[in-house]
Amino acid sequence: MKRRLLGVLVVLACTLLAATAGAYAGKEATTTLTMWSYDNQDPGLEPVLKQLSKEFEKSHPGVKINLVFKSFNDLVGTVPRALASGSGPDVTEGNQGYQTDAQLVKAKLILPLTKYVKKYGWDKLYAPSTWGMFRWTPDGKQFGKGPVWGIAQTGQNVVAFMNRKKLVAAGVNPNKLPTTFAGFERMLAQLRAKLPDDDPVIFAGNKEGYGFIHLFGGIWGAHVKAQSVRNWIYHVPGSRYDTPGTIKALGRLQAWGKAGYFNDDFNAVGNDASAGEFAKGKGAMWIGGDWDSTIIREGLGAKNVIVMPVPPGPSGVWTSIGGLSGPWHISAKTKYPDLGAEWLNYVITSPRAKALMYANQQIPSDRRAKAPKGDPYLAQVTRAFQLVANDDGLLLYTDWASPSMYTTLQNQFQLLLAGRTTPAGMAKAVQDDWAKFHKTLAG
């Protein structure tokens, strides 16, 4: 008993000692800024942020940047409580939408960036409509309105990657690709007829549930106005999901499934994994995020891949699910907000930052950024993003519309593709989720 007590005391003493040591380490002459990011996918922005932070430290003697990378779910699941505790990061990524950013704003855990937008001229980075995804009224209830609370580093876009060899083999002229949605659907039918039965037209991966949320964007945008989608996400009163256009678009997706365009195990394949399978030669097409463009380039070779958004419907406006990468926020409890903003300005707007992003196959969010010459593949990816961005056709991410929207869409798309619900049934279920959450915003 005595010995055990002694053991407990020793452990306690060590913990105390470690805690005090930690506290003193923080009080050194240097100023340490802690940044949390989830942009470490495969490898994503991680090398860019690391390199830029090193350079920032060099030009700011006495400043230390402590970069912490976490998985998306880990970060989003813990950052509200970490910021509230006061010992969280000084600068961190959040996530647009009601699930995370609305919480951070409402709980007063992050600072509005109005001052810095002015100071650094950030307003020129994005189109006015793009800024909506960073705007919240201070009560966290109205999305797309109010002050700016975040700023993002890269552009993101869901586009079609096509295997040039397979297109040619199926009789599609890669130099005269369809520019309308109807033409695109005719091409899909042609591919289905010419490809071997066990090779899908579109290799899909929906294990996490976002595969079809993303893939649907191109079909959706061909049937409805981009602004109506954004309004719905921003909870503009009177917005609806169960419109004739959306129901028709859902019907097209279901028809693609019935026509055998997809691999039948899509619910069991992860989305990044499906990009990997496409890169190994499975399927004629992969529709997904351009953040996976590196793995596809490495697998199929830059010259054998065609990158373009799903073409527009009658309106002629190019659209896609996409927007900007995770929003960077400054903690309301940090002692160095100005220094944090200066770091953000460096890693997002400096020419050095843009060069490093391009070198790592990432598209800078700054709409004025020009892709380096001599890399046709990167030029294709950049053009696909700018085609949509300049048409004001970025639909943003549908799951931002309510905290439970991601799960609802995941379930409904799975039900739709299994033929267990109708397009109208799905549209109603999604709208019900929206309406239920919309009620809580009124109170």
Place this chain on the structure above:
Amino acid sequence: MADEDRADAARPGTVGPGAPQSRRRRGAGRAPGDPRNIGWLYVLPGLAFYLLFTLAPLLHTVYYSLFDWDGLTEKTWVGLDNYSEALRDSVLRDAFLHTAILIVYYAVLPVIIGLVLTAALTRSAIRGFRFFRTTLFLPQLIAGVVIAQAWIWIYASDGPLNRFLEVIGLESLTRPWLGDFTWALPSIGAIGSWVTFGLCMVLFIAGVQKIPTSLYDAARVDGAGAVREFFAVTLPGLRGEILVAFVLTTINALRNFDIVYNTTAGGPGGETMVPSMYMYQNAFLYNRVGYAAAIATVLAIAIFLLAAIVLRVGDRSERT
């Protein structure tokens, strides 16, 4: 020690029934035979831990369940609103329904498999008995995440299970098991059976060793075969162990989270949603801590009730 014995002996008359000698030392102003207060000191560390880490969070959860709370900003008192919502919530109802199905896989099947294995392993001396017992118990010792990853691989479209079906000519049965609407829940159930049957078996084997061999001898003299012997001697002798196995495995089924979270996360289309998964989604994804707490409380009550019923039924059948 010897000194103390002598001290006790020097005070005759203080030794009473129910008052063991060790209890009488150092007691001042206390009637002989009374429990000494110092006993509380001995249980204090355990009690403190229990209060701090089990009872307090439990009560805290019940308290939170009466609020509308996002986990960060001001709480709003809503009384029993969260509970009335839970009663009307079709997702939660389905989740409990799925759990009822999982109980078959997590509790009923493992007990049956455990009994059969016990009968097989104990009836005659088997070479490598210890090896089998250890190997079959192993799943119980592996972390849930590891088990989930292993089975994701087994169930994958090009995984061993589908390959095996192809080899034996049952290609028509191959499917992405965890992504299939009809088969996802049974597939998760099968993982549960695999994990828990070892526990049941070890419990039963230990139980069988307590059954007097004379009963088996008597049965054999009476001309009972293996089956008769099992139902007449082994099964009644294992009643207590079966009860314990049922309670443990049923609780396992009800609070199942790690396997579901790591294999299907409730999909496809909500077909494998279970209460604990739904509770997690509400607390950490939907920012509805109050409602999540209500689900947790309902789940806890369900577990208590079910355990009580199993024990009650077992108790009654023991008396008859």
